[in-house]
Amino acid sequence: NAGVTQTPKFRVLKTGQSMTLLCAQDMNHEYMYWYRQDPGMGLRLIHYSVGEGTTAKGEVPDGYNVSRLKKQNFLLGLESAAPSQTSVYFCASSTDPPSETEAFFGQGTRLTVV
Amino acid sequence: QQQVKQSPQSLIVQKGGISIINCAYENTAFDYFPWYQQFPGKGPALLIAIRPDVSEKKEGRFTISFNKSAKQFSLHIMDSQPGDSATYFCAASKGTDKLIFGTGTRLQVFP
Numbered sequence: 001n002a003g004v005t006q007t008p009k010f011r012v013l014k015t016g017q018s019m020t021l022l023c024a025q026d027m028n029h030e031y032m033y034w035y036r037q038d039p040g041m042g043l044r045l046i047h048y049s050v051g052e053g054t055t056a057k058g059e060v061p062d063g064y065n066v067s068r069l070k071k072q073n074f075l076l077g078l079e080s081a082a083p084s085q086t087s088v089y090f091c092a093s094s095t096d097p098p099s100e101t102e103a104f105f106g107q108g109t110r111l112t113v114v
Numbered sequence: 115q116q117q118v119k120q121s122p123q124s125l126i127v128q129k130g131g132i133s134i135i136n137c138a139y140e141n142t143a144f145d146y147f148p149w150y151q152q153f154p155g156k157g158p159a160l161l162i163a164i165r166p167d168v169s170e171k172k173e174g175r176f177t178i179s180f181n182k183s184a185k186q187f188s189l190h191i192m193d194s195q196p197g198d199s200a201t202y203f204c205a206a207s208k209g210t211d212k213l214i215f216g217t218g219t220r221l222q223v224f225p
Binding site: 004033035040041042043044045048058090092097098099100102103104105106107108 | 120123145146148155156157158159160163203207208209210211212213214215216217218
């Protein structure tokens with residue numbers, strides 16, 4: 001039972017480089033989310049999706065783009081990485097709106113931008 | 115703009131003691147208040163959750179106390195154990211809206 005799988009687990013980027021983080025869930029969940037976790041800031045929502053083909057902005061969307069072409073996958077892209085995007089990124093999914101059910105998180109991607 | 119304020123930032127408790135983490139919110143429309151537990155190197159996982167129609171919810175050693183008039187809720191861990199050492203996040207949401215997380219509390223329980 002894989003649950004929510006994030007790829008890669010670690011990555012170091014140079015300023016200006018681009019990359020895509022992949023999130024895959026095998027629970028047939030409709031809702032998927034990307035959060036970033038920074039010391040003293042908690043978990044902040046970057047983008048989310050309420051179903052295949054949909055995306056929406058969260059609290060801190062600037063500098064990121066997302067796509068949900070398949071129900072099981074949610075991709076987070078950084079077009080031109082900046083040191084301020086150094087963080088731990090978490091993907092999560094849930095079957096229902098977050099006010100009604102548990103959100104399942106992946107193990108995180110630690111990204112360092114130098 | 116911090117919609118959910120969490121304190122303390124860190125907490126050190128001796129084994130067998132009571133750990134208390136507090137959260138305050140501003141939006142009276144919030145109707146779901148979960149707590150998530152995160153171990154080092156792992157993603158957060160749901161620990162316990164409450165809705166505003168009850169003042170307390172208990173699951174084993176973990177209890178949520180909810181004060182609607184004060185717009186506050188807290189997590190109590192009774193008989194704290196070293197295995198409870200983790201970061202705890204409170205959160206809130208309204209209707210079908212997204213979850214808003216607090217800033218987290220790092221709990222360390224020493225033997």
